[in-house]
Amino acid sequence: MKITTLHKIDTEYSADSVEWCPQDDYHSYFVCGTYQLEGNNSESTSPPCRRKGRIYLYQFNPETDELTEKFRIETAAILDMKWLPGANVEIPILAAANALGELIIYELVDDTLKEKHVLNLDKSFHNLLTLALDWEWNPVGENRIVASDSKGDISIVEYGSSGLQLVSSWSAHSFEAWTCTFDKWNPNTIFTGGDDTFLYTFDIRAPENVTKISTNKLHLAGVTSVLSHPTKPNILLTGSYDTNLRIFDSRQMGTPLASVTLNGGIWRIRPDVQDRNLLLCACMYENFSIVKISDDNTDMRCIAEYKEHTDICYGADWYQSKENNERMVMATCSFYDKKLCVSSVTEAGEVEE
Template sequence: MLEDGAAGTRNGSLDVYACSDGLQKVASAVSADSSILDVRFVRPGLLASAHSTGKVCFWRATGGAAPALELVHTTPVADPDVLALSVTFAPGHMAVTLSSGVVRVYAMEAVPGPATAVAEHAHELEAWTAAFAPAGSAERVLSGGDDGVLLAHAVATDTPLWRTGRAQHGAGVTAILPLADNVLWTGSYDEQLRVWTGAGRPVLAQSLGLGGGVWRLVPDGRGRVLACCMHGGARILAGPPTEPAVVATIVDGHESMVYGGDWAADGALVATCSFYDRKLNVWRVVY
């Protein structure tokens, strides 16, 4: 949220809901000095949040009769006037993308704990998203920016590997999902899901229109992927990684851009959230 004022201030909160019988907020941790642009589960019970004041915060979530959130560590990743737009993790590493276009990789012996910058590269405009590849490895980091470019960077040597041309995405690259067997998916503001194949520099295999800007691609670990499609709602994709198909569409329940979502641990429920209307919806998956 951006508050009115001469300078303008952002604020946000990290909330915990129980959804066994409807939705009920059970815990909230307010971050008064900044908004939260991204949230990731590092492992069960530990979350990381990317903030508009150039930092990543780590929170311990406890359940039971008295659910609570506890701030356990804060890692500065940029100057306070730079937004941390996304955060992602691989064993021993964290990658953060920034509104300045910079993508920075940190080595971490323990999470949460001290972080040492070990690799860095930059886009010409905002760096929206990053992912480590291969999945579960910190061998290289892939990033997408508002400049419409997909970049690959070697972490160990801190050197560039390859980049796509601007013509290969019709707008900013906003989502990246590495899959098995040298398959890579990307999402863009241009409403296309792109499937890339091949070792090394990938080759575009196909595009699939999803009816909205593809902001997030979230796998469930069972072969299905939730696509958050901004003004187009959300989609659930399934099928072979090289030939995905839409198997379910979520268009009702949101009056604004769907920017976030995730799966329940058992894959039976999916949650989606939208921007201006501040809605969180939980859906039962029947596919």
């Protein structure tokens, strides 16, 4: 595949999250979240460090390749963001996880992000960071969010007309719970991964008695990303500091169906929206890689690498429209070089093995 850089943006703050809007009529919009450490981080000195951030709202024109910054908002440091899924949502809804232990809901209205609701998950106010989140979209009722944090806890939150309501919270991992996701094929199941190297499966049907279904101990380092594939039933992909991308059948988690080494530790895994069996992976200390999955899910290989970024590759996502099948567009961002890129991806022969 051929990757061509269309835009390079200095984000001013360290960039770690990119999310294209999935809603109809808003596919051209995406957000970029940042995390900037300010002050002294030593416990023995004061004042303590401040984790500040910024969310940028951009609009990309796929016909002209023009990129326009529409809006920016100062926030606490951003760790993760996700748009509410579902193509026919009337107003695009964005959830953000920040360094104050909060979940924040924004609405995209008139090219601006308007803050609507805030829920603080840090009940003890001990410098909790909300690290990751995922939506479960319910077209006929309340929408749910699963969130993970720096204490290793997992929280289930309902979002509806009354705002954000905490439903359940429990201690899951011994160290940071880096990642969490709903099972796209069974919304009563969630997957979580932590710095303790464990991948857990939980049944959340009874909020007061969440049940651990399985414990996976195959990762050799912290589990940093989990993807329940939206078009491949019961397929779960994981990324780890051990640099391996793995495919599991979520019904039989004992042995992966396939794995591939990508180098650098895998922070994000994003499926393409044109059903080409492609994954965009943010490999922290190496690059952004595009991986091809076989139709039977038993083989993976890296077919392209994007090396424009130089220092901790964190944020990655595909442009969400399926209208243009001649090419795909991706956005990527990296931390210490404070860089956001928008790139074109076209078929031009695969990388030789």
